[in-house]
Amino acid sequence: MEILEEKKNKNKKYEPILEGISEWPVYQLSKNRKEFIEEVTRKSIERIRELRPSNKQLLDDLQATAYREQNRIKRNRWRVDPKDDSSFWSDVKNELVELSTKTPDELTAPIDQLLDRIVHRYASEIAGSFKPSSYRFAREVVKFWFSRLLNGARVKKFGAFFRNQYTLRDKIHIVGKVKLLRKLARKGTVVMVPTHFSNLDSILIGWVIHEMGLPAFIYGAGLNLFNIKIIAYFMNSLGAYKVDRRKKNLPYLETLKMYSNLALQKGAHSLFFPGGTRSRSGMIEKQLKLGLLSTAIEAQRANYNSEGEQRKIFVVPVTLNYHFVLEAPELIEDYLSVKGQDRYFQENDKYGSFQLIRFLMKFFGNRSTISVSIGPALDVMGNYVNEEGHSLDSHNRIINTKDYFISSGELTVDRQREDEYTRMLSQRIVSEYHRINRVFASHIVSFIAFELWQKKFHQLDLFNLLRLTEDDLELDYQEFRAVFKRVRKQIYLMKAEGKINFASHVKGKADMVIGRGLDNVGVFHLNRPLLKNKKGNITTKDLSLLYYYHNRLVGYGLEQHI
Amino acid sequence: MSTERTHSKTSDEKPIGVIGAGNFGTVIANMIAQNRKVLLYARNTHDVKNINEKRQNRGHEIHENITAVHDYKLLANACDVIFPMVPSAHFRSMMKQLAPHLHPYHMLIHGTKGFDITLPEGETIESVKKLDRSMVKTMSEVIREESVAVRIGCLAGPNLSKELAMRQPAATVVASHFQEVIQTGKKLLKSDRFQVYENNDIVGVEIAGVLKNIIAIASGALSGLGFGENAKGLLISRGAVEMVYLGRALGGDLKAFLGVAGIGDLVTTCNSPMSRNFTVGYRLAKGEKLDQIVADMHEVAEGINTVRIAKKCADHYKVRALITDRLYKVLFEGLTVEDALDFLMRYPLNVDIDFI
Numbered sequence: 001m002e003i004l005e006e007k008k009n010k011n012k013k014y015e016p017i018l019e020g021i022s023e024w025p026v027y028q029l030s031k032n033r034k035e036f037i038e039e040v041t042r043k044s045i046e047r048i049r050e051l052r053p054s055n056k057q058l059l060d061d062l063q064a065t066a067y068r069e070q071n072r073i074k075r076n077r078w079r080v081d082p083k084d085d086s087s088f089w090s091d092v093k094n095e096l097v098e099l100s101t102k103t104p105d106e107l108t109a110p111i112d113q114l115l116d117r118i119v120h121r122y123a124s125e126i127a128g129s130f131k132p133s134s135y136r137f138a139r140e141v142v143k144f145w146f147s148r149l150l151n152g153a154r155v156k157k158f159g160a161f162f163r164n165q166y167t168l169r170d171k172i173h174i175v176g177k178v179k180l181l182r183k184l185a186r187k188g189t190v191v192m193v194p195t196h197f198s199n200l201d202s203i204l205i206g207w208v209i210h211e212m213g214l215p216a217f218i219y220g221a222g223l224n225l226f227n228i229k230i231i232a233y234f235m236n237s238l239g240a241y242k243v244d245r246r247k248k249n250l251p252y253l254e255t256l257k258m259y260s261n262l263a264l265q266k267g268a269h270s271l272f273f274p275g276g277t278r279s280r281s282g283m284i285e286k287q288l289k290l291g292l293l294s295t296a297i298e299a300q301r302a303n304y305n306s307e308g309e310q311r312k313i314f315v316v317p318v319t320l321n322y323h324f325v326l327e328a329p330e331l332i333e334d335y336l337s338v339k340g341q342d343r344y345f346q347e348n349d350k351y352g353s354f355q356l357i358r359f360l361m362k363f364f365g366n367r368s369t370i371s372v373s374i375g376p377a378l379d380v381m382g383n384y385v386n387e388e389g390h391s392l393d394s395h396n397r398i399i400n401t402k403d404y405f406i407s408s409g410e411l412t413v414d415r416q417r418e419d420e421y422t423r424m425l426s427q428r429i430v431s432e433y434h435r436i437n438r439v440f441a442s443h444i445v446s447f448i449a450f451e452l453w454q455k456k457f458h459q460l461d462l463f464n465l466l467r468l469t470e471d472d473l474e475l476d477y478q479e480f481r482a483v484f485k486r487v488r489k490q491i492y493l494m495k496a497e498g499k500i501n502f503a504s505h506v507k508g509k510a511d512m513v514i515g516r517g518l519d520n521v522g523v524f525h526l527n528r529p530l531l532k533n534k535k536g537n538i539t540t541k542d543l544s545l546l547y548y549y550h551n552r553l554v555g556y557g558l559e560q561h562i
Numbered sequence: 563m564s565t566e567r568t569h570s571k572t573s574d575e576k577p578i579g580v581i582g583a584g585n586f587g588t589v590i591a592n593m594i595a596q597n598r599k600v601l602l603y604a605r606n607t608h609d610v611k612n613i614n615e616k617r618q619n620r621g622h623e624i625h626e627n628i629t630a631v632h633d634y635k636l637l638a639n640a641c642d643v644i645f646p647m648v649p650s651a652h653f654r655s656m657m658k659q660l661a662p663h664l665h666p667y668h669m670l671i672h673g674t675k676g677f678d679i680t681l682p683e684g685e686t687i688e689s690v691k692k693l694d695r696s697m698v699k700t701m702s703e704v705i706r707e708e709s710v711a712v713r714i715g716c717l718a719g720p721n722l723s724k725e726l727a728m729r730q731p732a733a734t735v736v737a738s739h740f741q742e743v744i745q746t747g748k749k750l751l752k753s754d755r756f757q758v759y760e761n762n763d764i765v766g767v768e769i770a771g772v773l774k775n776i777i778a779i780a781s782g783a784l785s786g787l788g789f790g791e792n793a794k795g796l797l798i799s800r801g802a803v804e805m806v807y808l809g810r811a812l813g814g815d816l817k818a819f820l821g822v823a824g825i826g827d828l829v830t831t832c833n834s835p836m837s838r839n840f841t842v843g844y845r846l847a848k849g850e851k852l853d854q855i856v857a858d859m860h861e862v863a864e865g866i867n868t869v870r871i872a873k874k875c876a877d878h879y880k881v882r883a884l885i886t887d888r889l890y891k892v893l894f895e896g897l898t899v900e901d902a903l904d905f906l907m908r909y910p911l912n913v914d915i916d917f918i
Contacts, residue, residue, distance in 0.1 A: 381666070381712070383710075393709075393710045394707075395662075396660075397662065397666075399666060399710050400665070400666070401666075403665045403666035403667045404666040404667070404712070405741065406666075406667040407667065408576075408642060409642075409667075414741075414742055416741045416742070417713075417738065417740055417741070417742055420739045420740055421712075424712070
């Protein structure tokens with residue numbers, strides 16, 4: 001079995017673009033943490049008041065909030081939740097009951113006070129705290145242990161544990177527009193928007209950012225991750241702020257958006273996973289969450305409106321490409337169980353610290369590569385940006401991004417317009433994902449095999465198809481090979497048109513590349529999603545998993561070449 | 563000093579641009595000129611001269627607030643809001659010339675009811691293997707592709723130029739993703755004789771406005787054969803169903819087809835001997851040949867090209883579009899109007915509405 005091994009990475013390390021940590025925006029932000037929380041609170045309240053001008057409307061919303069919060073406490077409690085959660089919300093509830101008897105005019109003072117208490121609580125809960133000492137410590141720990149794990153798991157000799165034969169850079173390939181990103185990070189504020197397939201993505205991206213010589217980014221990490229103590233420690237020290245997906249109420253969402261908005265205005269490079277949660281189906285995100293994305297546009301407009309330096313915001317799409325996603329079996333199961341229903345995914349909290357270490361051992365023990373593609377930088381309207389930070393139109397003429405916010409010669413605030421801009425930006429990011437997506441041989445073979453089976457059993461719907469047993473599923477190798485060549489040719493053509501990208505191992509003799517694909521697709525799962533049987537034909541041990549890996553290439557119109 | 567105070571916003575003094583001094587362009591320019599200065603772009607300098615000196619164009623009196631120009635740069639620099647009103651066949655080349663002078667703050671509201679098609683070199687609509695949505699674009703999509711303008715809207719609805727010019731009651735839809743655009747369009751066009759409706763499905767409204775021209779030709783043909791109101795009622799209702807099928811395949815939403823830009827415009831055009839598309843059908847039924855008809859028309863009948871495009875798209879997306887298909891055969895393959903009608907009346911299809 002040939003497993004695609006990473007070659008030793010010859011790239012030299014990138015120098016940090018800022019000298020000391022004290023200059024990092026994220027550090028400045030947490031040094032003034034208290035003031036920042038006050039500012040977030042104040043501005044969030046202004047925004048909520050703008051959205052709910054009458055006391056009656058606000059009261060309705062607060063009642064809904066209290067009701068949902070109490071429900072959450074009853075039904076879905078997490079270790080990380082504060083001790084006084086229950087008492088706080090029952091206080092709020094009682095106060096609301098009292099308020100509901102008052103006339104709208106008497107309401108103003110007490111309801112504003114109550115809103116302030118709630119929003120301040122949320123803002124403090126969301127805010128991260130970046131500490132240089134623990135950042136440095138965390139970074140060293142990560143480097144040291146990752147390196148130990150990598151070498152220990154890889155080099156099968158006694159004492160290998162302490163060798164430095166492999167480093168993370170050999171395992172993780174960074175490709176794409178790194179230089180541009182480094183330049184722009186000095187000129188403006190960067191919002192990095194990666195695809196999201198695995199729980200490992202956050203750590204991976206954190207390392208990639210450091211490796212590219214960039215200062216730490218702030219990012220919204222799911223609060224559920226903070227249930228795991230080790231991760232909570234690292235996250236806290238890395239400047240992560242907390243996003244609690246259980247809370248869908250207006251005051252919370254507005255506070256969260258304001259936090260991101262103001263942090264961007266203060267120049268803190270940020271990271272959003274715009275898909276919101278890990279892709280359950282294995283498909284590249286088609287629909288992005290617009291909430292956090294809209295803060296990039298708002299912050300840009302606010303920057304243009306400010307007296308001082310009109311810092312530009314750059315949006316950088318990133319795709320993470322794996323042969324193998326450890327959580328794939330659970331993810332696809334989730335996906336299939338809710339397909340067709342509009343249901344919220346419960347975050348499962350099966351992982352504790354022990355499971356995490358086991359996960360990492362597996363991750364480093366296996367020898368398959370990961371590649372991270374850094375996309376070209378965009379302005380907040382999705383126009384490409386050159387090295388000077390200028391936005392360009394399709395004919396390379398310079399566009400003044402500020403003009404998007406100008407009406408009748410003046411900078412205006414128009415929320416409906418900005419909502420529309422957010423939608424446009426999200427479409428641009430999705431199309432950019434498809435463009436920079438680096439296809440692996442394993443993705444191609446999964447895609448073809450599943451599509452061939454689907455075509456063969458076209459009378460079955462997806463769920464009936466997935467119920468077929470191994471005996472029904474066999475593809476003639478020659479037929480498979482012919483289709484492979486056809487699809488690969490199409491991928492070459494699309495690459496020439498700039499619609500997709502592929503890893504270099506996709507080139508070469510068809511038999512060899514198919515072999516590589518088969519050997520690598522989801523290789524460390526208990527049941528291999530794709531393999532050759534004794535007759536040399538293609539078969540599967542887990543069709544659902546195959547479906548997951550197949551999905552990576554959905555959305556390119558390759559189906560018509562099957 | 564006092565004069566400056568009365569116009570607090572500079573933009574209210576900025577003129578409004580209208581591109582295209584055809585019938586519709588001239589009428590729209592006249593309507594806007596009721597409250598604002600207008601720069602009207604005309605393609606040839608002769609028309610510019612005529613408008614500016616004789617205050618006449620295509621039989622319309624020209625409002626004193628209108629100045630004709632022949633310079634895109636001047637127009638784009640002077641105006642924040644521009645109404646492109648040129649035939650679909652020239653739209654893209656017009657945009658290519660205008661685009662270098664546009665900025666993201668510009669607002670473009672077009673009134674063109676046709677498709678733009680991009681074919682591989684050397685191909686025609688008939689010879690090309692398939693025609694799909696990547697090759698067929700609405701005008702708002704052309705604006706997006708060719709320029710940095712994003713605040714785009716369109717006008718659609720029963721807007722026969724001659725009736726508008728006579729200030730008869732009428733209505734239009736301004737469609738845009740942006741409220742700002744809709745409100746601006748409303749403010750500029752609305753009058754006591756002209757109602758303006760809002761819609762945010764711009765592509766749906768554009769497609770409805772384009773497809774109705776097919777049915778308009780068919781309606782003219784029925785009239786030409788001397789048939790009466792029963793036949794017309796049948797055509798309009800079945801035509802509307804066909805528009806919905808085709809429109810959905812091309813990415814429009816059902817609602818747009820039920821509104822002013824869909825049914826409203828359809829009924830108007832199908833009853834109007836004034837409409838160019840209707841006239842084409844009428845004369846065909848009287849036995850004239852297409853080339854002959856086109857040769858002595860002053861302005862483009864968008865419907866002729868639309869039939870070619872819609873038929874090819876219907877083939878590709880496997881949409882049943884019987885009227886379009888028969889009309890295509892009449893226009894380009896020598897089928898007589900009588901035979902086409904005969905086919906449609908015999909076709910075994912009895913479900914009335916199956917899309918709601």
